[in-house]
Amino acid sequence: MSGVSAQAVAGAAAADGRARPGAAPDAPDREVWPAPLAPRARLLPALGAVYRAQLSRARVARIPLLFVATFQSVGIMVLMRGVADGPAEARAVVAGSSVLVVAFVALNLLAQYFGQLRAGGGLDHYATLPVPPAAVVLGAAAAYASFTVPGTVVTAVIGCLLFQLPMAHLWVLAAVLPLAGAALAGLGAFLGLLAPRQELATLCGQLGMSAALLLGVLPAERLPAVLDLARDLLPSTYGVEALIRTFDADPDWLAVAADLGVCAGVGLLSLTAATWAFRRAATR
Amino acid sequence: MSTGTKQAEHGGTVCAVRDLIKTYPATRGRRGAARTPAVRANDGITLDVHRGEIFGLLGPNGAGKSTLVRQLTGLLRPDSGSVHVLGHDVARHPERAARLLGYLGQESTALDEMTVALAVETTGRLRGLGPGEARAERDAVLAELALDALADRPLKKLSGGQRRLACFATVLTGDRPLLVLDEPTTGMDPVARRAVWAAVDRRRAERGATVLLVTHNVLEAETVLDRVAVIDRGKVIACDTPGGLKERVSDEVRLDLVWRDRPPLDVPEVAALESAAHVAGRRWTLRLPADRARAAVADVTSGAAFAALDDFTLATPSLEDVYLALGGRAEGLVKA
Known part of the structure; x- marks a missing residue:
């Protein structure tokens, strides 16, 4: 009879009235109502977790497609070898083909992935986890941009060998890849999440990649005025331009930085838009 | 102790749904596709789920069960009515639902290409667990559900029942006081089913967890549920213990x-x-x-x-008989 625990007293106090302040200050299970919310996942750890999970998906599903992306670009360069008859053309072909790998994977495949996720109800999984939408979009975009690294590097190196271009400044790929990757992956994610049907997401991704192919690989001087405007609007163009400039013996680094700045700006905008589209698609 | 106290103070109501109405708008017909009229999927649903119980929503496909849980989980906004989960208004603050409950939907698209271990660990991380905690929970949950042997296999290479069990494993991470499970045992063999219900019982006994279960399986409803709301055409046509319901047609x-x-x-x-x-x-x-x-x-x-x-x-009589006696359509119910 004497062994009434502190917890039991606290429970009784709470049971016969609203939890009285001070009635049992150290009771471990004192009532809180509404119930406490579990912590949110913070942006960076969640982004890291999504990135890691997406990279592992590549092993299962994406490696054949990465080969396709690289072969496609190398094939285009081989084809263009007979056509590109000057140093300017050669630079355009190599830079365009390298960035095409980024467009294929980051824009086209990511648009398809998000389109499929949305159509298949997969967004519910993320929408019922306390994770910032930006973490999911950025994690997936970063992973897809990473998938492009080997293909882009291989394409650029083979291109330089094919067309006898200097490789001294190819390190600039370390900046071109993440920035063009951000811009194109953001665009891909945005299109995939916004498309009302999966087929439309696929179509948008394919069209975006075709645009990057035509407008990136062909030298700008040979395009009609209308296409020239379209070329200026396409974010991959600035990645291509930056890469072309670095084939000079003494590149205009300011212009390279300006081109990459455009990529970064577009990347910021498109990833923000993609995050908005994710939120919109996840809670219909 | 804790359970009793909470019940005394809040009526123990983990989910409180009042006059919930949700209508899906009509879709315009395209060429070759028929026009579909507006569907009132939830038509004035009111129910309470108490702490620590396994509460079931029973009804055939298309009865409005999934629509109801999608509103409880913050995935869908009700047209009118209120939904409170553990004291939080999730109709007004749908983003809070993710911090209160674990949800097992019908699709596994988001996880399909991950390995079982990574799917569980990543879900734990996205529920806010630290890297070490997430790994520890992953190992514990996989062992509990006897999924160790499949840990390194991608979900899409598994059979339907195994995949479902792996998805269920992801729901258990992060220790949520409420689990919302939409037909969790579809396609599972009896061993996997037992693992699911044992895991649910353990969380209920040790932590006072509450389970809201969507099912169209009559036998499952009779064996595992504490109380069941029978849903037909968007309305709750009865809500009682399985035994209480059966007494109506005894x-x-x-x-x-x-x-x-x-x-x-x-x-x-x-x-x-x-x-x-x-x-x-x-x-x-x-x-x-x-x-x-x-x-x-x-x-x-x-x-x-x-x-x-x-x-x-x-x-x-079984719950199916109850369902028929209450005027439901039995076509979509399963007895296995």
């Missing part, structure tokens, strides 16, 4: 007759039963007062009728 029993070839309608007793029977091929299902059922059994187990009879069973 004066009736179900008689199943299976004929060898075709029913001997020339026997007057058999002909008299035909009008009351639900006929499915060679099977007749009759719901009769106990004394009439006894008489019917006597009739069909003698003479010409018995010669034509392949099999018969006499059973006390």
